Amino acid sequence: MKITSILGSPRQKGNTAKVLNTIERFITNDNEIERINITDYDINGCLGCSKCQEVLDKPSCIQKDDANNLLEKLIESDLIIYGTPLYGHSYSSQLKTFLDRQVSLFKFIEGKDKAVSEMEMISLIAGKPVILIVTCQGPEENNTEIIKLLFDKYCETSKTISLGKFIIPFCTDDISETKNKSHNVIKKIIQVIQDYQNN
Numbered sequence: 001m002k003i004t005s006i007l008g009s010p011r012q013k014g015n016t017a018k019v020l021n022t023i024e025r026f027i028t029n030d031n032e033i034e035r036i037n038i039t040d041y042d043i044n045g046c047l048g049c050s051k052c053q054e055v056l057d058k059p060s061c062i063q064k065d066d067a068n069n070l071l072e073k074l075i076e077s078d079l080i081i082y083g084t085p086l087y088g089h090s091y092s093s094q095l096k097t098f099l100d101r102q103v104s105l106f107k108f109i110e111g112k113d114k115a116v117s118e119m120e121m122i123s124l125i126a127g128k129p130v131i132l133i134v135t136c137q138g139p140e141e142n143n144t145e146i147i148k149l150l151f152d153k154y155c156e157t158s159k160t161i162s163l164g165k166f167i168i169p170f171c172t173d174d175i176s177e178t179k180n181k182s183h184n185v186i187k188k189i190i191q192v193i194q195d196y197q198n199n
């Protein structure tokens with residue numbers, strides 16, 4: 001299985017990176033894993049020009065940055081894992097920028113006057129399983145509701161299938177503490193990936 005894991009944190013040795021590293025180590029045997037550290041790439045904000053909508057079978061964004069290549073990688077993936085620190089109850093701005101650019105994977109055919117969820121649309125990543133992993137300093141409750149809702153909406157729009165939204169609360173800069181706290185959640189994530197592979 002080709003797995004793409006996306007690190008949405010600018011801290012490549014931070015909490016989210018540590019969690020992704022551990023998961024990748026456990027699932028590496030049966031899988032080809034590609035890590036995308038989002039801050040290694042040049043990804044501009046979406047221009048909202050809708051030029052990508054003129055080509056139906058590929059992303060085709062007119063911007064000459066790294067987004068088109070990364071979006072092609074998503075199309076080729078069997079599973080996509082998003083890892084992000086919680087920033088202001090939401091995605092990191094770097095990951096949000098990349099998620100906005102995914103509009104070029106969604107081709108809106110009918111109903112341009114409607115809400116996105118009601119428009120007739122082809123998604124170039126339809127049916128792909130996706131996982132969200134969030135690390136945060138505070139608790140899960142009264143802190144992560146918005147990002148979980150945003151991810152549900154992303155899955156609806158992209159027609160992807162959520163295998164789960166996993167929150168790792170109370171992350172500190174102390175490696176051993178963060179590892180300790182994330183242990184059970186990481187085990188669950190690995191289990192979910194293995195169950196998906198076996199079914």
Ligand SMILES: Cc1cc2nc3c(=O)[nH]c(=O)nc-3n(C[C@H](O)[C@H](O)[C@H](O)COP(=O)(O)O)c2cc1C
Binds near residue numbers: 086137138
């Ligand atoms: C700009 C910014 C906003 C943050 N907002 C929140 C927040 O809303 N809730 C929270 O619990 N932690 C928040 N944090 C803490 C980070 O989510 C937390 O430390 C995370 O584990 C950092 O991950 P990283 O080491 O992978 O970058 C924020 C941190 C930053 C830098």
